[in-house]
Amino acid sequence: MSTGLAAQFVKRFAGGPAIRVDNLNTASGAGITVLFGASGSGKTTILRCVAGLERPDEGRIYFGGQSWFDSQCRRCLSPQERHLGFVPQDYGLFPHLTVGLNIAYGLAKLAPGERRQRIGQMLEWLGLTGLENRLPRELSGGQQQRVALARAVACRPRLLLLDEPLSALDTPTRLRLRGELRGLLRQLDLPTLLVTHDRQEALALGDDLIVLHEGRIIQQGPAAEVFSRPSNLAAAGILAVETIQPGRLLQCVDGLATVAVHTAQLTALAQDLPAGTSDVFVCIRAEDVILALGKDDLSSPRNRLPGIVRRLDREGPLVRVSLDCGFPLLALLTKPACEELALREGTVVHALLKAPQIHLLPRASS
Template sequence: MQLQLDGVDVRYARGRGERGAVDQVSLDLPAGRIGVLVGPSGCGKTSLLRAIAGLERLAGGSIAMEGHLLADAREGLHVAAEQRRIGMVFQDYALFPHLSVADNVAYGLHHMPRAQRAERVRRVLDLLGLADAAARAPHRLSGGQQQRVSLARSLAPSPRLLLLDEPFSSLDPDLRERLAQDVRSILREHGTTALVVTHDQFEAFALGDSVGVMNHGRLEQWADSYTVYHRPATRFVAGFIGQGVFAPARIVSNGDGRLVQTPLSTLHQAVAPPDDPEGSCEVLLRADDVVHDDQSPVKARVERKIFRGAEFLYTLRLGSGEQVLALVPSHHDHAVGEWIGIRPDIGHVVTFAHPAQT
């Protein structure tokens, strides 16, 4: 089912006034697709999810599925949560400890005849690789298995939309990555429209067909992962996603278009924002935009280094004083204080006005 949000506001009472948690959020999530909301703590991700589920009333805007309104602040419409046919998966699993895995999954299927209910539970457990655990108690399962049971229970009633709130945050990193990939495959196979909240941008990229970056209650960008990373819509998105720095630069024009003069070199700006004026600005330099090259005339001193197995993340200081980051294969093991050659390798030049100018 397609999910449509138009100008959604959520506010909470605070003393004698109100505190805005979600501010004018609009997005469109097509049927069968997976959307992910990412952002810092307190940015409004979970409040937005709760509003979609029907657990919070709207202070403004509307929520619809396939064009049918679930909530409309202007009309005073609020369809109760239990009538929305929306499933929700929480980070703490919320399983019933006194029920078996099968009975947990069957909990929301009491309206079905017994034989149909049993068949539905069997099919969902088989889909999630839990057929052998049907009779076991939840506490006898691993964390990853318990999260699968929680997902199975939410999928069993065939919800029109599935909401997942930090579903993997309590798992170790390796298991979290594997389970995220499995969940994506399961949701796509099941044809389920889903919206996921996470604080982990790598998880967002692994799961989402569309990724939304939230900040102070506002949705700063809603696009595919590639666009969010390579074409950040705002300075906040550019700083929050990936690892990089904002370096001083200058935009100038020539016969072939615009050039961006940076501390590393002069770059051709293939796609410039329409309101991007000539003159001083800042250029986004991500760690993967800076390449180690012993032959380069541009040198930088290693200030810090973080070993990541296959690569080092170097923090470097140019002779002109600017700081940059670089991902370097780990067989290039340079000492702190050493000067190394670097050059830019940038496919997408992204510039922003200086903060003082915005």
């Protein structure tokens, strides 16, 4: 039996769409599972149902073999009985209580000495020592987040839930804290369920990924695998695979598929395609594309597509290059790489792509 989280439930909203979780499973033991999807896809509702803050209409929720919710036997444990830590989107700190008292909130059952010691440990671990008498409004966004995390884990929960933990922060702080949060969650060594709609955040924080679309789970698995091999078109769209083009399978030889995309021909691995597939979607991530100036026949990538630069868009330290390779293709390069190749609108380049970086999805014939 799974010792992680196992859930299967339906939550209906009056006049709204139903959230239908067919089979949510997290691995046993510590690890970060990310619930990923666009706004309105049901992420927060699922998290709140797991937390016991919302009651599903029917179904079951188990954790570590223990029943938390079962509609058939009318069982529904309170959030306290589930013994979990919850960090809401806005952190939910008590504005009138100091940092120390916020952290102490869930520790009422401990003896005063032990409570003081636990608060001290939390302050030290999260680098908040010296701030225990401040009020939340006297803290930076990052410090508030750490206090919320301290409060959630001070009572040593069995499961930690985080709802969009970085969304309340400005962009530079968010980027800095992303790495920090991952380090902290790793140290905690707790099973963790985290909600985000940010692709980078999901990749940076998640060991496993659950992709949600219109209230349903459409794919779950190890994060890197889900991102590089979305199982259907909706997942590819949500995971923001930049280039998705319809193509036609021309041949399959020795496990390599040749695919026609508009006027271009691509080579990909055929391993994911069911037998008899002829129409496909070709999925390419912009960060996998290498650009070359001049003729390249001295490197291993199977795909060397001649193309023209149509547009360059700065994105922080990166540049998004829109290409016409017979079909629209996006490449993500560093700024120095762009400058070295002196890329401008109209520059003629070759786009290099390894065969395994082109992911094929079966497509219904048109």
